[in-house]
Amino acid sequence: MNNQTSNSEQTQQQKLMILGDSLSAGYSMQIEESWAHLLAQKWQKSAPNLSIINASVSGETTDGGLNRLPNLLKQHQPKWVLIELGGNDALRGFNLNLIKQNLINIVQLIKKNNALPIMTSIKIPPNYGKRYTETFTKQFSLIAAQENIPYFSFYLEEIALNPDLMKKDGIHPNEKAQPLIAEHVNKEINRIINLTL
DSSP states (O other), X not given: OOTTOOHHHHHHOXXXXXXXXXXXXTTTSOGGGSHHHHHHHHHHHHOTTEEEEEOOOTTXXXXXXXXXXXXXXXXXXOSEEEEEOOHHHHHTXXXXXXXXXXXXXXXXXXXXXXXXXEEEEOOOOGXXXXXXXXXXXXXXXXXXXXXXXXXXXXXOHHHHTOGGGBOTTSSSBOGGGHHHHHHHHHHHHHHHHHHHO
């Protein structure tokens, strides 16, 4: 949005805030290459009344996101908040009930601020044990159902299982994968936004 934008246009500007970790923060790459930046560019052209606030931080946990959230909501006043958190908690072996409660608290705080939470799910490597990994993955859709909020899977198998699209750590999608993620998120978010505008 340029400086010529009128006050009436500014009031019509509706914001999607991304509350995420390194998967959304553009870990180990130029910000311009990240899926969130690519999506913001796309929206500037196709939906100028919508904007993206990327409040993602590499290494962020659900606890950290919850602590930052009140100030972020006050500062940006988003209409929608995309929640992409939990991976770092799981990689550190945090208690699943703690992760779940933090996510529920995040969702409820967003609702209290008259914004719509959008839950996304991710997957972690299987070496944490079948029970832990399966319970972790399922909790996102369960929370979304419990809280009656939109949900979609952030995990893309065609990316995660393709070494050419993943960084050497096997956890983070690389630069080549970012346009694919942007397209996936754009499709899902557009579906949700069209239902909520």
